[in-house]
Amino acid sequence: FFLNMKKMLHLLLSSWLLLSVNFAQSHQIQKSVSLNAQTISGNGALVSRNPAVATISGTTWNIQVGPQEDDYDLKLSLDSSWGFKSTIESTITIILEGYTPPPQQTPPDADLLLVFVVNDIQYFSFFLHLDIYNIKSRIFGSFDTSPSVTPVSTWMANDAIHQRWDRISNNGLWTTVHDWNKQIEWPIRFTVTSNPITGTTLFELYHNTSGTKATQWTFFDSFEPNANIDFYIMGDSTDERYDIHTIRTDLTYATTNPTTNPSTTTTLIPTSVPSDYPSTNSPSTSPTVSPTNH
Numbered sequence: 001f002f003l004n005m006k007k008m009l010h011l012l013l014s015s016w017l018l019l020s021v022n023f024a025q026s027h028q029i030q031k032s033v034s035l036n037a038q039t040i041s042g043n044g045a046l047v048s049r050n051p052a053v054a055t056i057s058g059t060t061w062n063i064q065v066g067p068q069e070d071d072y073d074l075k076l077s078l079d080s081s082w083g084f085k086s087t088i089e090s091t092i093t094i095i096l097e098g099y100t101p102p103p104q105q106t107p108p109d110a111d112l113l114l115v116f117v118v119n120d121i122q123y124f125s126f127f128l129h130l131d132i133y134n135i136k137s138r139i140f141g142s143f144d145t146s147p148s149v150t151p152v153s154t155w156m157a158n159d160a161i162h163q164r165w166d167r168i169s170n171n172g173l174w175t176t177v178h179d180w181n182k183q184i185e186w187p188i189r190f191t192v193t194s195n196p197i198t199g200t201t202l203f204e205l206y207h208n209t210s211g212t213k214a215t216q217w218t219f220f221d222s223f224e225p226n227a228n229i230d231f232y233i234m235g236d237s238t239d240e241r242y243d244i245h246t247i248r249t250d251l252t253y254a255t256t257n258p259t260t261n262p263s264t265t266t267t268l269i270p271t272s273v274p275s276d277y278p279s280t281n282s283p284s285t286s287p288t289v290s291p292t293n294h
Helices: 002-025 152-156
Strands: 027-036 045-049 054-057 061-062 074-078 090-099 111-118 122-129 137-142 175-178 188-195 202-205 212-219 229-235 243-252
Touching: 027 045, 074 243, 090 229, 111 152, 111 188, 122 202, 137 212, 152 229, 229 243
Parallel strands: none
Antiparallel strands: 027 243, 045 074, 054 061, 061 243, 074 229, 090 188, 090 243, 111 122, 111 229, 122 137, 137 175, 188 202, 202 212
């Protein structure tokens, strides 16, 4: 009996230590900033606006979309201190607090085009709608870093491809997001996780005050590390209107390096015959309370 109690206590202690390490390795906010029309910069972040379409009312940007040749309505720029990590998974989260005024068009129309850019080369674009119509979202990504690639800021400001819809999708090469066609409600949370270990990038979109998940998309490439990031915000069509009160940005990553081959499952019920010195370095978090006498 006492031997089995010793085994159980040893296993419990090992499990507690493992949990402590796992908590230490969980993602934690490393940088954060909240900007508005009166506080447009801070902590390596800056919001630029197109003054022809984005007016200021207190702390709010009021946007009425202008001509298609305008490269953006608002742009969030993050310096390289916000860059993705080179050896571990890291996440940029951008939260847009805003409001959609009643559309002036008939039929009503209110859409957003968002472009997430790393090092002015790699990017992906996303289309969502703020009006009541059931229109499927669209996504397009380009992770090419070859010297021949034109910087995003160059083609974004060039009217060679006139329509914004086409310009940010390499002339209309969108992929349809079949699992989401609903109206997006404020606030909008845009999460991008780059994983250099698996060579993938996960995009997740959440919305409304409950933080409901709308959709997600995986790219089988990761973003360049330690590079500046730009986030372009623009309406899809002339005279669309939307307001943005706050743009909050967080950078999260683990404070210690996790294993390069993490397990995707956790054993909840360990063996009923634990050894005095468990062979695994990752014991279960739920040891049996009644081990056998073997």
